Amino acid sequence: MIAFAPGARVWLAGGVTDMRRGMPGLALMVQQGLKRDPHAGDVFVFRGRGGSLLKVLWHDGVGMSLYAKRLEKGRFIWPTPADGAVAVSAAQLGYLLDGIDWRNPRHTWRPQAAG
Template sequence: MIAQETSKRDPHAGHLIVFRGRRGDLVKILWHDGQGMCLFAKRLERRRFLWPSTVDGTVTITAAQLGYLLEGIDWRMPQQTWRPTAAG
């Protein structure tokens, strides 16, 4: 409810609500899949998510920009960043 009131967007209408952690290495996404609310969380092992500047606390980005953001790529100047070579 807080996310809906703060962002002035309806997550039940297909909008994604994206939050970034204080350190900038964690993002959480809320969305409604038609049956219920879903939560997606991602933490970067290196670097931080490059966050767009906000004017009134909210930002609208394209699907491509969101894809870059989730990959840890600078969406302002896209280029591949560090990728882990081994799991664990």
Template sequence: MIPIPSGCRVWIAMGHTDMRRGMQGLALQVQEQLMRDPHAGDLYIFRGRRGDLAKILWHDGVGLSLYAKRLDRGKFIWPSAKDGVVSISASQMACMLEGVDWRNPQLTWRPTSAG
């Protein structure tokens, strides 16, 4: 789990991103296409065309970090817009990275009795 400081915003980059890009390429995309400062301390999440790989770019005040996660099964739930960014909460990001639909999380099982 990424230790997100309070006040940090999480942004989802809309559309598909070339997953061959590294730190510098994604930071340049944040700066030029999303019109945001990649060194401001916010997290930016990118998804590839297949939908099973996500990369997170974060500047923690000391340097850039790049995190990657690939799902064994399923795809990351992504907004349907083509361009721009969407802000989500840290808990929604945690759900998304676990493969849960962060837009409408549902309990899958609930106990019916204590004994």
């Protein structure tokens, strides 16, 4: 995973986003739709209509970066449009990018004994 700045907040843009948008279009969406500064160092995550494609927009102080991830199977768990932009932790973003339900991650089975 990409190492974001320690104090960076992660925002999930509720609802669906047109995945044809690039950096300028998504940055404008952050500024006008989410009412946030796209150059402040926060991480903004957008999901497409099909639910299997994400785009992550981040400005590191030097330049803007745009990352994309597509799941081969399944869909990303996403907040509803009524929720608006939802703040999540970096750990929850890691779950999300792995296709795990970030709202309620579950531990896998662990052995009780070594032998």
